[in-house]
Amino acid sequence: MRRTYLHLEDGDRLEGESFGYGGQARGEVVFSTAMVGYPQSLTDPSYHGQILVFTYPLIGNYGVPIPKRYTSDIMENFESTRIWVRGVVVSHSVDTPSHYSSSITFSRWLAAQNVPGILGIDTRKLTLKLRQFGTLRGVISPRTRAHFTTQTDHLVGEASTSRTMSYRPKRSIGKHGVLIDCGVKHGIIRALLFRGHTVTRIPWNADPLSIKQVDGVVCSNGPGDPKACGVTIKNIRRVIEAGIPFLGICLGHQLLALALGGDTYKLPYGHRGINQPCGDTRNQKAYVTSQNHGYAVKGKTIASGLSEWFVNLNDGTNEGLIDEKRHIYTKQFHPEGSPGPNECAWVFGLI
Numbered sequence: 001m002r003r004t005y006l007h008l009e010d011g012d013r014l015e016g017e018s019f020g021y022g023g024q025a026r027g028e029v030v031f032s033t034a035m036v037g038y039p040q041s042l043t044d045p046s047y048h049g050q051i052l053v054f055t056y057p058l059i060g061n062y063g064v065p066i067p068k069r070y071t072s073d074i075m076e077n078f079e080s081t082r083i084w085v086r087g088v089v090v091s092h093s094v095d096t097p098s099h100y101s102s103s104i105t106f107s108r109w110l111a112a113q114n115v116p117g118i119l120g121i122d123t124r125k126l127t128l129k130l131r132q133f134g135t136l137r138g139v140i141s142p143r144t145r146a147h148f149t150t151q152t153d154h155l156v157g158e159a160s161t162s163r164t165m166s167y168r169p170k171r172s173i174g175k176h177g178v179l180i181d182c183g184v185k186h187g188i189i190r191a192l193l194f195r196g197h198t199v200t201r202i203p204w205n206a207d208p209l210s211i212k213q214v215d216g217v218v219c220s221n222g223p224g225d226p227k228a229c230g231v232t233i234k235n236i237r238r239v240i241e242a243g244i245p246f247l248g249i250c251l252g253h254q255l256l257a258l259a260l261g262g263d264t265y266k267l268p269y270g271h272r273g274i275n276q277p278c279g280d281t282r283n284q285k286a287y288v289t290s291q292n293h294g295y296a297v298k299g300k301t302i303a304s305g306l307s308e309w310f311v312n313l314n315d316g317t318n319e320g321l322i323d324e325k326r327h328i329y330t331k332q333f334h335p336e337g338s339p340g341p342n343e344c345a346w347v348f349g350l351i
Contacts, residue, residue: 004118006051006089006126007146009137014126016089018142020110020117025087026149027051029138030294031127033273037339038106039064042085042115043078045159045183046250046292048223049151051087051138055127060094063102064109074167074193077101079185079338083110084159084223087140088117089126116140134268135294155224156232156251159183160204167192167199175215176200177351178208180232182222182251187338191348192218205231208239216245216327216351219252221334226254226264226295233259245327245351250293253330257321260303267317270294271333274340277313278320278333286313289333290340296332297321327351 004018008029031053032041038059041052065077075081088110095105110117118140130136139146161181167189173196179189182204192199200211208217217239219232226233229251236259239246248256254264271291278289287310297318302308310320310331319332329351335344 002142004116004140004142005144005146006118006121007139007141009148010133013144014121016118016120018116019093019107019119020088021114022142023114023116024142025051025116025140027086027138028151029053029089029130029136030270030272031055031123031130032292033275034339037274039077040079040187040339041292042083042088043080044185044292045080045084046185046221046223048084048155048159048183049153050085050223051089051140052085053089053123053126053130054091055123057091057123058094059090059092060106061097062099063097064104064106065099065101066103066109074186074189079187083113083115085115087138088115089121089123089140090117090119091121091123093117093119130269135270154228156182156204156222156229159223161201162203164203164206165201167201169193169196169198172196172198176213177216177218178202178211178214180204180206180208180217180219180235180252182220182229182232182255184220184222185334185336185338187334187336188218188220188249191336191345195348204229207235209235209242214244216247218247218249218351219255221250221252221292225266226251226258229255240326240328243326246329247347247351248330250332250334253321253332254295254297256328256330257297257302260306261301262303263298263301264295265298266295267293271312274337276333278310279313280310281308287344288341289319289344290337291333293332
């Protein structure tokens, strides 16, 4: 292995060893506290544009279960058909995985998809820094100096599907849902199909009302600032005005809030992990949730008619909105898990 560096925009430079792809990566440096689920995390489109730091010290210990044949683009062990993170930071990468379904090592998987990694970093110390000062731009590079540029990509546009796609469940309950793909995790599609919904998946900027016989609209997760999705916000507003049931997940939750006059803001270091506690304001129940987001809805700007549904029990931030009369349901966290708990998956039965 060769020496490489993680450069941070505050001038700090961390030295480690290269693994995965031997190139250079630029992105926002964020961390996840999940102990498992690295195949799902790396294929989550919400991480597009970011360099992901794993706080758990052993990554790759059960390998990567890549199927020999791709029978569908909705695969069980992944959240999309590619890795979306731009770079990976770990303390240690395991090259001798032990699992019956493993077909490739973590490092070789990264190399096959041109994703640079750096190991030998004190990821706990780095995480404490990000928690104290907030997320920072970073560069993984073999060079001792790095140049930082402002990110101008439209991340949602890149992560979304470019064409309309249809999925049919094995056992249909006769309901048809339109899924606005802002960078959807395939776990959401699997959850809808499992409950018998026929799903039409459309690009982030497509009009859901152009689809015939819609029983409900779901807006997915996705990367970046929700305010960059002006077209989606307008379309969601039209869906609500048409009286169609709506379910928003993660970014979809933020877009619904913006569509009805609310506001969003960037969190200092976001919520990324599979053990975030959230409380249901209606019955005081607590749930352990999977989360991956860097923005949140401002609680004081919630539109009239909407009620705060869930709150984060760590920092009090808003985690969900509800209006049962208009059949509006949103969650900031991921009820389908992937990775993480799915004890809130019942929300998919509300639309």
